[in-house]
Amino acid sequence: MTAAAGDWQSWSWDETLFAGAAEYYEQGRLPYAPGLADVIARSLNLDGEGRLLDVGCGPGTVALRLASLFEAVVGLDPDAEMLAHASLAAVRLGIGNASWVCERAEALPAGLGSFRVMTFAASFHWMDRPRVASAVATMLDPGGAVVQVDAPSYRPDEVAAETRRGSLPFPPPPDEALD
Ligand SMILES: C[S@@+](CC[C@H](N)C(=O)[O-])C[C@H]1O[C@@H](n2cnc3c(N)ncnc32)[C@H](O)[C@@H]1O
Numbered sequence: 001m002t003a004a005a006g007d008w009q010s011w012s013w014d015e016t017l018f019a020g021a022a023e024y025y026e027q028g029r030l031p032y033a034p035g036l037a038d039v040i041a042r043s044l045n046l047d048g049e050g051r052l053l054d055v056g057c058g059p060g061t062v063a064l065r066l067a068s069l070f071e072a073v074v075g076l077d078p079d080a081e082m083l084a085h086a087s088l089a090a091v092r093l094g095i096g097n098a099s100w101v102c103e104r105a106e107a108l109p110a111g112l113g114s115f116r117v118m119t120f121a122a123s124f125h126w127m128d129r130p131r132v133a134s135a136v137a138t139m140l141d142p143g144g145a146v147v148q149v150d151a152p153s154y155r156p157d158e159v160a161a162e163t164r165r166g167s168l169p170f171p172p173p174p175d176e177a178l179d
Contacts (some may be wrong), residue, residue: 008106008128013078022059022085028170030152030162032062032121040117041069044145050116053139055105055132056123060086060098062149066119067095074112076101108135116141122151 033039040046046069054063057075059082067073067090075086075098083100090098103110105127118136136146152158159172 008104008131013104015079018058018079018082020081022079022082025059025061025085028168030158030168032065032149032152036062036149037065037069040066040147044117044147046070046117050141050144051113053112053115053118055108055118055120055136056126057086057100057121058082058123060089060100062119062121063098064089064093064095066117067098070097070116072097072099074099074101074115076103076105076108076110076112078102078104105132105135108132109139112139114139114141114144116144117147118144119147119149121149124148 048069048071050070052063052066052070052073054060054066054073054075057063057077058079060075063073063075063086075083077083077086077100080102083102086098086100090096101110101112105123118139124132140146156172156175159168162168163172
């Protein structure tokens with residue numbers, strides 16, 4: 001079958017898109033809320049069973065934070081460098097139930113099976129959303145949930161406030177100039 005124009009199979013991942021970014025994720029972006037894992041665990045009644053799929057996992061930021069809430073976590077991202085950082089971070093943190101899949105979300109379900117929870121942390125907007133949402137809907141365990149995690153780094157006012165407080169080592173992005 002040939003891929004139609006605009007179809008996900010007609011384009012391939014651009015390795016330069018996030019090249020060199022992974023190592024700056026921890027130091028250059030505002031962290032997610034400290035209570036993130038607790039809120040998700042409470043809201044979804046998590047009890048350590050089932051699997052998590054973190055789609056567009058980057059360097060494992062959210063997958064690793066949630067790893068203790070599941071039997072296993074799988075992080076999926078097309079950027080091999082991001083996954084290399086995720087894998088190293090898992091070792092550093094002593095997390096043994098995480099695995100990493102180098103693939104685009106558009107390729108889901110990609111034979112990965114079903115999941116109790118799937119997270120998208122600052123990643124869904126990068127994807128062919130209708131296609132990915134349709135695939136994800138077929139991959140949830142009964143009673144499972146999809147969680148969209150918003151990134152504070154994308155809110156210029158919060159970044160500016162943190163910079164004024166001196167908690168970020170670099171100046172904020174020049175959003176007005178970019179506009
Ligand atoms: C802003 S980063 C967020 C990374 C991580 N979830 C976090 O919160 O730190 C966006 C991630 O989405 C990934 N991404 C972009 N397009 C994607 C696609 N089509 N399928 C899967 N992941 C994708 C990028 O490689 C990148 O790691």
